[in-house]
Amino acid sequence: MRTFPLKAFTRVPVDCPAVTDSLAVAQVDLGAVAHNVSLVAARTRAQVMAVVKADGFGHGAVPVARAALSAGATWLGVTSATEALELRDAGIDAPILSWLHHAGADFTALVGRHVDVGVSTLAQLYRAASAGGRARVHLKADTGMSRNGACAQEWGELVAWAAKLEAEGAVEVHAVWSHLAAADVPGDASIDRQVAAFGDAVGAARAAGLRPAMLHLANSAATLTRPDLHLDLCRIGLAGYGIEPVPGREHGLRPAMTLVTSVVNVKRVPAGTGVSYHHDHVTAGPATLALIPAGYADGLPSAAQDRASVLIGGRLRPIVGRISMDQCVVDAGELPVRLGDPVVVFGSGEHGEPTAAQWAAWAGTCPHDILTGVGPRVARQYLPEKANV
Numbered sequence: 001m002r003t004f005p006l007k008a009f010t011r012v013p014v015d016c017p018a019v020t021d022s023l024a025v026a027q028v029d030l031g032a033v034a035h036n037v038s039l040v041a042a043r044t045r046a047q048v049m050a051v052v053k054a055d056g057f058g059h060g061a062v063p064v065a066r067a068a069l070s071a072g073a074t075w076l077g078v079t080s081a082t083e084a085l086e087l088r089d090a091g092i093d094a095p096i097l098s099w100l101h102h103a104g105a106d107f108t109a110l111v112g113r114h115v116d117v118g119v120s121t122l123a124q125l126y127r128a129a130s131a132g133g134r135a136r137v138h139l140k141a142d143t144g145m146s147r148n149g150a151c152a153q154e155w156g157e158l159v160a161w162a163a164k165l166e167a168e169g170a171v172e173v174h175a176v177w178s179h180l181a182a183a184d185v186p187g188d189a190s191i192d193r194q195v196a197a198f199g200d201a202v203g204a205a206r207a208a209g210l211r212p213a214m215l216h217l218a219n220s221a222a223t224l225t226r227p228d229l230h231l232d233l234c235r236i237g238l239a240g241y242g243i244e245p246v247p248g249r250e251h252g253l254r255p256a257m258t259l260v261t262s263v264v265n266v267k268r269v270p271a272g273t274g275v276s277y278h279h280d281h282v283t284a285g286p287a288t289l290a291l292i293p294a295g296y297a298d299g300l301p302s303a304a305q306d307r308a309s310v311l312i313g314g315r316l317r318p319i320v321g322r323i324s325m326d327q328c329v330v331d332a333g334e335l336p337v338r339l340g341d342p343v344v345v346f347g348s349g350e351h352g353e354p355t356a357a358q359w360a361a362w363a364g365t366c367p368h369d370i371l372t373g374v375g376p377r378v379a380r381q382y383l384p385e386k387a388n389v
């Protein structure tokens with residue numbers, strides 16, 4: 001191999017090892033997932049469903065599912081048939097609930113592979129009943145979120161038909177469930193209104209002759225703040241990934257993902273230097289600019305511009321100017337940064353790095369959005385579970 005006298009072209013040594021072939025890496029600590037799930041399981045007598053939709057919130061659905069099941073989760077939750085079947089194909093035989101379906105969905109594959117079907121409409125109920133097996137369904141009530149689920153005026157007909165189809169052996173109504181709009185705002189008046197509406201929905205289901213084995217309502221926030229809403233099953237997404245679902249409250253969760261990259265270009269510039277597209281940022285004084293090869297396609301939302309920082313050389317330093325698709329510029333000030341220096345975009349916060357929750361605040365969004373925004377070209381690396389529990 002031909003070697004280039006790179007030292008002649010740069011002030012910095014070139015023998016720094018690359019972090020990996022990938023320009024950015026999401027390190028996933030499966031021990032943290034196990035810790036978080038067992039922490040939640042220890043707080044409830046209900047069963048725990050690990051919600052692994054959207055590829056396990058970007059962490060990898062299959063490894064997260066395995067870690068969660070080993071730590072006490074007994075159910076897995078996904079939104080699509082594709083996601084459910086990925087888990088089955090990986091050999092995972094735990095109960096799975098899948099709850100979003102397109103209008104023409106055929107549930108044969110799900111029912112054949114013992115995946116429970118979330119049912120929000122009469123059409124879905126009929127399709128589940130004709131899937132060629134005794135489909136196990138969870139009837140979803142819209143108790144006030146106005147998203148999925150059957151609303152009050154549709155509920156009576158849904159449970160009546162469900163009772164009829166159950167009597168015929170075409171379905172088994174395993175659960176009645178709903179979802180809360182503002183569980184992350186403890187005390188929000190909508191929570192108790194939804195709880196009351198859920199009680200009405202369950203009452204109507206029983207009056208129709210249904211005897212669901214399970215009732216479930218709680219997401220992560222409700223699981224950690226409203227033990228009275230645990231019912232038979234807590235559906236936890238965010239908490240399993242180690243992000244506190246109610247900002248400002250601490251339950252000892254450990255963030256599972258650390259997004260790291262490295263410095264790929266360094267330059268010293270004078271005051272008055274415009275940086276990145278449209279020169280939104282102009283340096284106030286002489287500065288060292290460090291380029292990192294991660295941008296909004298990798299999970300650094302452009303909406304965090306002018307607020308976001310990263311950990312570089314052990315210090316928090318601001319991202320300056322536009323966050324581009326593939327890269328952004330860090331003002332390293334007077335720090336002696338070098339090519340190849342590691343940069344932590346977000347992590348557990350233990351070493352002073354920002355957390356995904358901080359990025360969410362900078363971008364005006366929720367932490368779910370940050371975690372699931374980590375793009376597909378970011379390599380996932382798994383820290384083994386055992387070493388960390």
Ligand SMILES: *Cc1c(COP(=O)(O)O)cnc(C)c1O
Pocket residue numbers: 051053179218219220221235236237238239245368
């Ligand atoms: C995503 C989702 C959850 C998990 O929510 P978190 O707030 O991440 O715990 C639970 N239930 C339903 C219906 C969901 O869509």
